[in-house]
Amino acid sequence: MLHEKELHVFSNYSQMNINSISYYEINHNDISDVVKIHLRSFSGFFLSELGIKNLEIFYKSLLLDKKTVFIGCKQHNQLLGFLVANEFSAGLYKRIFIKKFLFFLPHLLIRFIKKPSLLFRMITSYNSSSKILTPNNCVASLLSICIDPKQSGKGIGKELISQLDIRLKDRNISSYFLTTDAKNNDYVNQFYIKQNFCQYSQYLQGSRLMNVYIKSLQ
Ligand SMILES: CC(C)(COP(=O)(O)OP(=O)(O)OC[C@H]1O[C@@H](n2cnc3c(N)ncnc32)[C@H](O)[C@@H]1OP(=O)(O)O)[C@@H](O)C(=O)NCCC(=O)NCCS
Secondary structure, three states, X not given: OOOHHHHHHHHOHHHEEEOOEEEEEOOHHHHHXXXXXXXXXXXXXXXXXXXXXXXHHHHHHHHHOOOEEEEEEEEOOEXXXXXXXXXXXXXXXXXXXXXXXXXXXXXXXXXXXXXXXXXXXXXXXXXXXXXXXXXXXXXEEEEEXXXXXXXXXXXXXXXXXXXXXXXXXXXXXXXXXXXXXXXXXXXXXXXXXXXXXXXXXXXXXXXXXXXXXXXXXX
């Protein structure tokens, strides 16, 4: 017999509501909360170091892309976590950067002046994206998933992934990939393995060894 939660997923995935927790499509008004959770979850990471304004422009640009899937989890009107994926991730960051160059420029200049090493990290990150090895037909990618650290371990990440799988299948996507740090990152690697991702390859992003995971939706 189907669980009540599963019945909701099949009937209307845009507003699943269990115990007042709902999974829904992120909209423009959520972006400032998305950025807050991102900053709490990814402290010290490159995108976080670019600051609030650049992150806002980045996530708003992703939201505008028709190939983006952007799912949030909220309870009592508070965002607990989100994920964002894109059906065609090749060159995505470059496309966003070029499209929104004039919006990014003043905020990037401020960050680069304050911390010049960020420019080097940006170039490293950009160059290493071409080293990601995936099967030829696997072009969709999970770009970011983060749960408010206070809400971690409650099954929200797992449910967000299963919501993503449903949406990608609806878009006739048969597989997708993601990248994550290979070292000092057991929690996240174990999380993905539990969600049926298989490690496909590795690459170096500067001195960081990165794992590439694939998930088949067939
Ligand atoms: C990684 C992250 C998305 C996981 O989300 P979460 O909501 O905390 O995870 P869940 O509660 O849904 O856990 C799902 C499963 O993973 C398992 N899991 C969680 N932590 C684990 C660990 N340290 N070791 C092994 N399994 C673990 C859970 O036990 C659960 O398994 P189950 O279904 O058998 O019970 C979340 O912790 C996060 O946002 N981290 C910070 C941001 C980040 O690093 N994102 C990934 C970037 S690549």
